[in-house]
Amino acid sequence: MHQLSHILKYKVISGIKLKLEPRWNTVMKNLASVVVFDGFAIGAYFFSYNLTSYLIEEARIGQFLLHRFLSMFLFVFFITISLGNILVSYSTLFKSPEARFLFTQPVSHFKIFLIKFLDNFFYSSTTFFLMGFAVIAGYGAYFGHPWYFYPLMMFGVFIPFMLLAACVAVIVLLLVIRFTEYVNVKHLAAFFVIGYLGVVYVFFHSVSPVALVNNVLEHYPDVDQYFTGFDPWFLKYLPSHWLAELLYWSVQGSSQYVLLNAGLLLLCVGGIFGGAMMVGRRMYYQSWLLTINKRETRPSTKRNLTSGIIDLYADSIFPRSISVLLKRDLIRFLREPGQWVHFVLMLLLVTVFLFSVSSLEVEFNDPFLMTVVYLVIFLFNAFLVAAIALRFVYPMMSMEGEALWSVRSAPLNMLRIYLIKGITATTILLVIAQVLTYVTVVSMYSNYPLILFSMMAQLMSVLTIVGLNLGLGSYFAQYNEKNPIRIASSQGASLTFLVVLLYLIFMVSLYTPFITGYFEQVLIFSRSPAGWMIVPLLLSGAITIMLAGTATLLGVRAVSRDV
């Protein structure tokens, strides 16, 4: 125990010293983090408060449905956290130099596992803690819960719930690695991915949100009853459901059921945490050796210089210094399964979204309702682009890695490298964004002014999103981190994503009166004018120049600084 606290003490000291480093970009990162995270937490608070208020008072869905929606959200949240933890904990537990160092010291394997597990949990969950607290505060404030509700919910329920997801993730990860001794790792990984997707599919197929809403609303206005008969049988075994039930009964004032669900959750967390520690104690070192062994004994294959457009010797339409940079990035992307598999998965997600949306019918006579639907789709399209940008554009400069010396010592302007990355990212994301916009808007609204506006608005969004991600990704570049997933989930990346979200929310509020005005013209006066779009697009362009320009200035200065 003394040794464990000794190591943790030095980790904390090192972390604090890193945070308090008197360097301009560290200070700026910390200050900006405080401002943006606090701003976002306040936003999350009001969003949670107003959404609860809207669903209860305007939509009148009742408390049962509200908490069933919460249950569904918490289930997806649990799966997402769990999947994210698997990816991050692989790097933390098996690829970290710190773990490698500790294994050479007289420190037990279990202690190393525990240290790295906690490291991983706090590293990947800190943002969620803050946002979770803000959402709980907004929800609690609406229902007028007493002051002790908040710390109890946060520390007694929400953090344990997230810990549960992390424990499940680490158990799955250790089992996957252990079984790679017997089963091909790609097959095993595919099995677990399909397993996770299957669980989500079965969940929503069984819970059937639409049927649930119809069933409950049949009893309108008595929608606050406890319609437990509509729940599928397995729901009562899910921790996400216990958490939602706990919230439901806390609103109903039944402390007996609150304690029952809290007890179930904490017992489950305790059990699974114990299980994770047991699995860690028994399997971590063996799994660690196995990954090392796999890496060292991997059959060494000679690779001929790739042919076709990625042949590094071949001349192209670009100057050689540019074409080798482009080809190098493409080769590295294609040879890193973590990169292209993620990209393919994200494109699949985009495709599924496109199919789902293209079959929707949105013919309302209310201009405001039409505006809401249009802006929700616009926001979702932009959100997909933002997610892809965070994962692939933000780490672009960091991915130059410690081999940056080879580029910096060459007769090449760093601004050119920056622009190459920016143009590549913008081109790819622009194609994705325009396909998304075209399919969703054309399939739902067949009027050209709106299609044109949507495409122009998405162009501005893409330019801003790429500008922010590349600029701030360069400013906060971590050249010594090889894992792009860790880079994309770092403090700087979270900050960038929050800035992008704030930007998108601002854009939606900017567009709202113009779009509403347009739908009024279409629905009330049967006209389809085009002139209305000039002002919002000009404003949008100005915001793009301001945000993307500032981020680019920061980024360009950052890539030219001492390395």
Place this chain on the structure above:
Amino acid sequence: MIHLQNVVKKFGSFTAVNNISLHVGKGEFFGFLGPNGAGKTTTIKMMTGLFSPTSGTITIGGYDVVKQPNRAKSNIGYIPDHPFLYDKLTGREFMAFVGGLFNIKGNSIKEQSQRVIDHFEIGEWVDRLTEEYSQGMRQRISIAAALLHDPEVIVIDEPLIGLDPASAKTVKDTLKSLTHRGVTIFMSTHSLHIVEELCDRISIIKDGKIIYYDTLDKLDTFRERTDGKFESVFIELTK
């Protein structure tokens, strides 16, 4: 060929390099020595464009590294102390990449690469991904890549780290033969026997300041005060 004039590099309030001036002529093999943290790597990084000097001027082949960085860097072949490479490229691809950055045409890179691959006898593993390489293999690839564009100046930071004796000999012979062809070598190292073996002139830096700058022969006055070995002289000077 290399001129450093009153060069200063500060990191906040800490002065890493304090007003140093050096001149290295064409075809000269110049040794740059000093204890750990003396400012050797900082100086080299300023010469190769990885750091910008706080004040002073550095010119390579007549070009100022701050004002005409691309011209200056075109003349340099840089070999860092830690030869990090791109894990997912092979050694041959890395060379093709670096050659491309120096705007060498595809066919020329192919020929030049093959020439250095044969010279350093790395053909057996040059087509494997660099993530499989040992430190010595990485070092040999970075040396090979630095020679591709026939630089007039080679700046090399600890050239023989991780190299086996045979490879070390090849590297030493190569560098020496390059000076005979008029290439200037600026080498930072802790290996004093290599300095004695190869260098025409040396400079010793301590706490960011040059404390010795001349030929090895001129150290004789210091040798008399010690047991005569260069190692003892170096320790005495840098105390």
